[in-house]
Amino acid sequence: MPDQPPPVYLDNAATSFPKPAAVAETMARLLDTTALSPGRAAHRYSLAAGRVIFAARETLAALFGCRDSSRIVFTNNVTTSLNIGLQGLLRPGDHVITTGMEHNSVMRPLRLLERLRGIRLSFLPTAATGEVDVDALPRLLASDTRLIVVNHLSNVTGSLVDLATLARFKGDALLMVDAAQSAGSEAIDVTAQGIDFLAFTGHKSLFGPTGTGGFYLRPGIVLPPLVVGGTGSNSEHEVQPDFAPDAYEAGTPNTLGIAGLAAGVAFVRETGLAAIRRHEETLTTRLLDGLGQIPGLTVYGPGPGPHRGPVVSIRLAGISVSDLAFALDRDHGILGRGGLHCAPAAHRSIATYPEGTLRLSLGYFNTEAEIDSCLAALDRVRSRC
Amino acid sequence: MSTITMPARDSGERCYAVLLSIHFVLKAEQLLKGQGLLHDVVPVPRAISADCGMAIEFPCQEAGAVTALLAAADIEITRLYRRTAGGDFAPLTIDNG
Ligand SMILES: Cc1ncc(COP(=O)(O)O)c(C=O)c1O
Numbered sequence: 343m344p345d346q347p348p349p350v351y352l353d354n355a356a357t358s359f360p361k362p363a364a365v366a367e368t369m370a371r372l373l374d375t376t377a378l379s380p381g382r383a384a385h386r387y388s389l390a391a392g393r394v395i396f397a398a399r400e401t402l403a404a405l406f407g408c409r410d411s412s413r414i415v416f417t418n419n420v421t422t423s424l425n426i427g428l429q430g431l432l433r434p435g436d437h438v439i440t441t442g443m444e445h446n447s448v449m450r451p452l453r454l455l456e457r458l459r460g461i462r463l464s465f466l467p468t469a470a471t472g473e474v475d476v477d478a479l480p481r482l483l484a485s486d487t488r489l490i491v492v493n494h495l496s497n498v499t500g501s502l503v504d505l506a507t508l509a510r511f512k513g514d515a516l517l518m519v520d521a522a523q524s525a526g527s528e529a530i531d532v533t534a535q536g537i538d539f540l541a542f543t544g545h546k547s548l549f550g551p552t553g554t555g556g557f558y559l560r561p562g563i564v565l566p567p568l569v570v571g572g573t574g575s576n577s578e579h580e581v582q583p584d585f586a587p588d589a590y591e592a593g594t595p596n597t598l599g600i601a602g603l604a605a606g607v608a609f610v611r612e613t614g615l616a617a618i619r620r621h622e623e624t625l626t627t628r629l630l631d632g633l634g635q636i637p638g639l640t641v642y643g644p645g646p647g648p649h650r651g652p653v654v655s656i657r658l659a660g661i662s663v664s665d666l667a668f669a670l671d672r673d674h675g676i677l678g679r680g681g682l683h684c685a686p687a688a689h690r691s692i693a694t695y696p697e698g699t700l701r702l703s704l705g706y707f708n709t710e711a712e713i714d715s716c717l718a719a720l721d722r723v724r725s726r727c
Numbered sequence: 728m729s730t731i732t733m734p735a736r737d738s739g740e741r742c743y744a745v746l747l748s749i750h751f752v753l754k755a756e757q758l759l760k761g762q763g764l765l766h767d768v769v770p771v772p773r774a775i776s777a778d779c780g781m782a783i784e785f786p787c788q789e790a791g792a793v794t795a796l797l798a799a800a801d802i803e804i805t806r807l808y809r810r811t812a813g814g815d816f817a818p819l820t821i822d823n824g
Contacts (some may be wrong), residue, residue: 380749381748381749381750381780382779383779384769384770384771384779384780384781389749389768389781392749392750392752392753392781393753395749395750396749396750396753396754399750400757410801411750411754412750412751412754573748574748574749574779574780575747575748575749575778575780576747576748576778577777577778577779577780578776578777578778583747583748585747585748587750588747588748588750
């Protein structure tokens with residue numbers, strides 16, 4: 343058999359691949375050299391594990407412009423973070439403003455609370471490109487609006503939400519941001535951007551392993567935890583501590599994963615968000631320009647430029663999304679993702695429901711040559727349609 | 728500002744600050760290091776607390792500087808003790824007036 347070229351991975355919005363070398367190195371070294379149960383005992387291994395978590399909190403706090411790293415809480419993923427935030431913050435009858443571009447990790451908790459607590463939902467209008475009309479916020483705000491929750495960077499179209507405008511008009515409402523796609527790729531400063539709750543996942547643009555994530559909770563906001571249990575602190579008491587981060591971190595944490603996440607975040611900070619963004623924008627522009635040359639191909643999302651991220655949704659006339667994804671993988675080694683991307687609401691907003699789209703999502707480690715291979719492959723699939 | 732009811736002279740005595748959790752112990756360590764204040768991170772003495780965590784140990788003549796630094800960083804000291812010559816732990820009061 344002739345040598346197959348290595349696959350071109352264009353599913354970074356699902357999880358980033360590859361990771362910076364330091365991620366695996368850090369994790370392997372720790373696994374081999376120390377026990378990983380932090381804050382539980384007073385021996386040196388437990389202290390070392392505590393230091394791993396502390397350093398990770400400090401690194402993430404610095405990345406997000408948060409001055410007090412005790413406000414960074416670790417969870418297993420952004421889904422858990424969003425559930426803690428939404429289920430903890432929303433009270434019976436509260437009004438919530440969201441967008442038509444939310445992932446199910448926001449929509450499902452909201453729909454659940456609609457049923458269980460009678461919360462009321464309003465939606466900021468969304469254009470067919472997935473761009474959210476944030477200027478409509480003042481019209482939707484009510485005296486009982488508790489929360490505004492938005493997907494910062496769409497995992498379907500790559501469109502970005504203008505957080506500054508939301509923060510400017512939010513009044514007494516709290517601003518919760520699902521930064522699953524944007525953390526590590528867009529500049530985020532919780533203090534300057536007026537974010538009250540920032541939910542992030544570790545395994546996408548922050549380059550950590552799966553099973554890592556967390557949230558930032560603005561000082562002064564107290565939420566009931568979703569899960570309670572051992573924290574290593576206040577052990578003489580049978581009630582959960584009420585201070586961050588311990589209140590929300592019951593159970594032995596994923597110390598190994600968090601160490602890997604910290605190495606990923608260190609890579610982001612050393613490389614620089616501006617450099618990461620520049621590279622991703624160059625690749626995205628190259629992809630969008632090439633896609634525009636392919637007859638019968640439709641792009642769903644904003645045009646090239648700084649107002650979008652590296653996530654591109656397409657369809658090709660004459661072939662289903664699932665067949666397209668399969669043909670690209672099997673015949674060309676191009677790994678994209680077909681379907682709804684866990685965001686049926688977003689696909690309704692851009693009129694691609696229920697079939698969905700083929701999503702090509704780029705990352706810092708992709709190259710121009712890989713983009714060109716993808717474009718050539720799409721052109722070949724098209725010629726066979 | 729917190730003031731502390733302690734003799735300022737160097738008595739050679741050691742003081743112990745128990746904080747909310749390991750996060751705050753390590754934050755305190757970072758701040759104390761930054762200020763060049765001598766200290767150790769040690770297991771919480773059993774006589775002070777049943778908690779299984781770590782505490783900050785430091786020379787008692789630094790107690791004023793240590794408590795001021797932690798207060799300025801909003802780090803709550805849940806318990807503060809002085810180890811007496813006899814080996815007992817005597818509580819210290821922090822006056823956050
Ligand atoms: C916008 C958005 N929110 C939430 C998630 C859920 O992330 P996780 O599965 O890591 O919880 C994803 C990705 O899967 C996403 O793209």
